[in-house]
Amino acid sequence: MRDTRTPFLLFAPAFALLGFVLLSPVVYAGWFSLQRIEYGAPTGYAGLLNFRRLFDGETLGATFGRTALHTGLSVVLTIAIALALAVWIDRLRPRVGFIVQTIVIVPWIVSTVVATLLFRWVFVNDIGIAAYLIGTVTGGVSGLLTEPGGAMGLLVVVSVWKRIGYAVIVLLAGLKSIPDELEEAARIDGASGWQVFRRITLPLLKTPLLLTAVVLTLSNINTVETPLILTGGGPRDATRVLAIDVYERAFAIFDLGSATALALVMFAGNILLVLAYVKLSRWRA
Amino acid sequence: MTAPVSRLKIGRTARAALTGLLCLLVLANLLPLVWGVLTSIKGDADLFRFPPTFFGFTPTLEHYERVIASGFLGSMGATVFYAAVTVTATLALALPAAYAFDRFEFPFRQTLFMLVVASIPLSLGAAALLIPNYVYFVQIGLTNTWFVLPLIYTAHQLPMAIWIVKGVIEGIPRELDEAAIVDGGTHADILRHVMLPLSRPALGAAGVLAFVGTWNEFVAGSVMVDAPDLKPVQPMIYSFIGFFGREWGPLTASATLAILPILIAFAFLGRHIVSGLTKGAVKG
Numbered sequence: 001m002r003d004t005r006t007p008f009l010l011f012a013p014a015f016a017l018l019g020f021v022l023l024s025p026v027v028y029a030g031w032f033s034l035q036r037i038e039y040g041a042p043t044g045y046a047g048l049l050n051f052r053r054l055f056d057g058e059t060l061g062a063t064f065g066r067t068a069l070h071t072g073l074s075v076v077l078t079i080a081i082a083l084a085l086a087v088w089i090d091r092l093r094p095r096v097g098f099i100v101q102t103i104v105i106v107p108w109i110v111s112t113v114v115a116t117l118l119f120r121w122v123f124v125n126d127i128g129i130a131a132y133l134i135g136t137v138t139g140g141v142s143g144l145l146t147e148p149g150g151a152m153g154l155l156v157v158v159s160v161w162k163r164i165g166y167a168v169i170v171l172l173a174g175l176k177s178i179p180d181e182l183e184e185a186a187r188i189d190g191a192s193g194w195q196v197f198r199r200i201t202l203p204l205l206k207t208p209l210l211l212t213a214v215v216l217t218l219s220n221i222n223t224v225e226t227p228l229i230l231t232g233g234g235p236r237d238a239t240r241v242l243a244i245d246v247y248e249r250a251f252a253i254f255d256l257g258s259a260t261a262l263a264l265v266m267f268a269g270n271i272l273l274v275l276a277y278v279k280l281s282r283w284r285a
Numbered sequence: 286m287t288a289p290v291s292r293l294k295i296g297r298t299a300r301a302a303l304t305g306l307l308c309l310l311v312l313a314n315l316l317p318l319v320w321g322v323l324t325s326i327k328g329d330a331d332l333f334r335f336p337p338t339f340f341g342f343t344p345t346l347e348h349y350e351r352v353i354a355s356g357f358l359g360s361m362g363a364t365v366f367y368a369a370v371t372v373t374a375t376l377a378l379a380l381p382a383a384y385a386f387d388r389f390e391f392p393f394r395q396t397l398f399m400l401v402v403a404s405i406p407l408s409l410g411a412a413a414l415l416i417p418n419y420v421y422f423v424q425i426g427l428t429n430t431w432f433v434l435p436l437i438y439t440a441h442q443l444p445m446a447i448w449i450v451k452g453v454i455e456g457i458p459r460e461l462d463e464a465a466i467v468d469g470g471t472h473a474d475i476l477r478h479v480m481l482p483l484s485r486p487a488l489g490a491a492g493v494l495a496f497v498g499t500w501n502e503f504v505a506g507s508v509m510v511d512a513p514d515l516k517p518v519q520p521m522i523y524s525f526i527g528f529f530g531r532e533w534g535p536l537t538a539s540a541t542l543a544i545l546p547i548l549i550a551f552a553f554l555g556r557h558i559v560s561g562l563t564k565g566a567v568k569g
Contacts (some may be wrong), residue, residue, distance in 0.1 A: 003389065004474055011383035011397070014378045015442055018404055021440030028424065029417030041425070068555070081310070086363075088307050102555055103311050108556065109547055110318065113519040114540045117526070118321040121533050128338045128474040129320055161314070169559065191389035194297075215406060222412040231522065241414040250416050252509060255339050265414035275404045278399060283387055283448075284400035 006248070023035065027268060029260050035255035045081065047166065050261040057235075067241040071220040074159040079209065079214055082167030082215045088196070089168070090175045108165030112225040119158045120145070120230055148238030155239050158226055163219065167212050174208030175201070211280045218273045242266060316541070325349070325537040329513050329523050332534055348534035349542070355528070357539055359514060360521040361546075367517060368499040370435040371442060375495045378439070380447035384472075384480055386447070387454045388462065405443035415504050422509065434517065436501045448555035449561055453487035454480060488559025493554045500547060518543050 030046045033050050035042035056091050085104060090095045106113060123144050131144070144150035177203065186196045224243045227233055233240035233248070246266065250259035323339065324332060331342035385391075386398050408414070418437065419428075427433045461483075462475045470478070481488075500518065507520035516524075522539050527533045551558060 004391045005388035007385035007391045007394075010381040011470070012445065014382040015397070015400075017378065017436075018400075018443060021418070021437055022404060022407060025417035025421035028421040032417075032420050085307060085310070088304070088437075100311055101559070102551075103314060105552070105555075105559070106548075107314060107539065108545055109497055109501075109502070109551055111519050111547070113503050113522050114321075114543050115317070117522065117536060117540050118317040121322055121324065121537060122317050124533075127333055127335055127337065129525075132336050144455050161317075164314075195434070215409070217408050218406055222410045224412050224415075225439065225519075225523075229526065246412055246416060247504070256416075256420060259416050260420060263413050266413035267410065267417070270413050272409065274403050274406050274410075278403050281402060281403040283398065285395050 002248050003248050010093070026264075029264060033257070033264055034259045035257075037255075037260075040254065047102050047150070050257040051265075053062070053258050054265075058213060059240075062237075063178045063240055063242055063245050066152070066239065067221060067243075070155055070239075071217055072219050074163075075213055076210055077156065077160045078163050078167050081214060083205075083209075084172055085164070086171035086175055101172065102170050106166035107162050112162060113229060115162050116158055116229040117257045119154070119161070123154055134159050134206070145231065146235055148235055151239050152185050155227060155230055155241075158230060159220055160240055162226070163216055167216065168283060170208050170215075171205065174205050178204050204247050207280055207282070210278065214273050214277045214280065218270060218277075223271070296415070303336060313498045315487035319536045322541050324533055325541045327534065330536060333383060333427065336517055348516045348538035351535045352542065354523075355525070355535075356513065357518075357521060357542060360516055360518050364500060364513060364517040365453045367434050367438065367548075368496050369439040370432075371499045372492045374439040375446045376419045376492055377441045378481060379450050380484065380488070382447050382477060383451035383484075384455050384476060387451050387528065396539050401444050401447050405448060408441035408444065411504050417506065418505070419508055429511055429515065431515060434502075434506060434515075437509070438495075438502060439504050441502075442498055444490075445494060449491045449494075450484055450487045457483050484561070486557070489554065490557045494561045496545060496550060498556070500543075 032042060034045060035046065036044050036046035036049065057084070085100075089104075092100060104125055117270050122128050124131065134144075144154050182200055182204075183196050186200055191199070203282055221241075224247045227239050227241055227244040229240040229245065233244045246262045249255045249262060299547060325348055326344040326346065328345045328347065331338065341484050382401075384438050386394065413534075422428050427436075457480065458561075461479050465479060502517070503519040503523070506517040507523060510516060522543060525536055525539050
């Protein structure tokens with residue numbers, strides 16, 4: 001159908017909303033970040049002042065480092081565990097596989113606030129059940145949440161636990177799209193289970209694996225709730241990652257100028273990931 | 286002849302061990318949830334007993350009473366309202382847009398659809414988008430209104446919904462719309478009488494995802510509204526952490542109440558959630 005007016009009228013409301021909520025705030029924030037901000041209100045052009053102030057106190061580099069550590073570990077572990085689970089579920093009888101898949105998804109559909117709160121309760125230092133179990137095994141008193149390394153480790157554990165279900169679904173869909181004949185033919189030719197996985201399954205899963213990695217990276221970098229509720233960024237800044245840094249700049253110390261500048265830096269990083277996502281998702285209109 | 290047999294045996298033991306390990310992993314998956322629900326029905330004496338116990342305590346609803354007395358049901362009501370508006374608006378905007386992208390040729394069609402696809406992960410970037418959203422909405426006076434959260438949530442859920450619904454419209458034969466046109470029907474008629482009934486599974490999947498996304502959202506809900514009767518569930522739980530401090534009874538009770546609608550939705554519409562995710566296969 002060659003008719004430009006009708007499709008325009010059909011998609012215009014959707015695009016108007018997306019433009020208003022996702023795009024126009026970024027444009028406004030670009031202007032806002034170049035202003036001197038006093039008590040939350042712009043009071044005149046200030047150039048790159050807000051961006052320069054990000055480097056005050058030299059804490060930003062360490063925050064980036066912790067973000068890279070948290071996100072890198074979380075993404076790698078999530079994908080490794082999800083891949084093992086997906087391959088396993090794929091081989092189960094359909095009915096059993098569906099039940100296992102359902103159980104695996106549950107943490108993903110529970111809110112991050114609730115999930116993190118429950119983890120904090122399980123690991124709370126003196127009366128938590130995990131602290132008790134770890135204490136009986138090691139004979140010592142566990143203080144995961146009060147030690148810098150332990151807190152970061154726990155942050156990674158919660159992040160992985162929360163997102164395994166998502167990764168399993170995407171990878172399982174990828175596995176199901178691989179024709180059984182390919183793997184069978186390789187087996188008949190004498191390939192071992194591991195060889196089949198390494199030479200046939202894994203290469204064919206490349207796109208879903210990369211897509212999962214992009215989405216997990218984006219979602220780990222941008223999640224405020226997990227560090228906010230689990231540790232509040234502590235102990236002694238050990239878990240202060242970018243998401244909580246930007247949130248606290250804006251809503252704990254009310255420095256909207258530098259918060260906006262940092263948010264825009266994060267946004268630029270997000271755009272790179274979004275471009276990778278668009279390339280990988282093989283969309284067609 | 287013996288070599289393959291023993292190799293098979295080793296394979297079998299290894300496989301059994303691996304299966305056991307994976308089963309354990311799946312069970313450990315649910316442990317924090319089960320432990321949270323158990324905690325919420327323990328009296329204070331059982332709650333702080335050390336070592337912790339799974340069984341042998343008298344269940345009580347006292348923590349639920351305290352949580353409800355603190356206004357938690359009001360928050361749940363507000364969130365149900367936000368979710369209802371978001372799901373309705375998302376589907377109402379997604380269906381015509383998906384129809385336009387699948388059935389029409391127009392300039393910049395590819396570019397515009399690429400923007401829809403790009404918006405799917407973009408709305409995941411909550412921390413980066415939140416501050417611009419906040420300063421802009423403060424500037425134009427949208428914060429602290431009843432519609433600001435549904436507005437934001439609908440924009441977050443819409444791109445994924447367009448993608449899912451378009452995937453299903455692709456499979457609806459074009460002969461059906463052509464027949465409707467021949468019978469003198471308009472595009473609105475096609476949308477109502479052909480697309481709406483035939484894309485119901487996709488609308489269901491997109492709707493359930495939008496509901497879960499809205500119910501679980503935290504950052505926008507915590508900064509865009511202040512008034513207690515506008516606060517959604519997740520920020521309410523967060524403020525309980527400050528309010529109840531180390532009283533884990535009320536905290537786990539509020540967490541349990543907040544999971545309940547999600548688990549109910551999941552129990553009845555779990556297949557929709559899985560199929561929606563698999564179709565879009567795109568959100569974290």
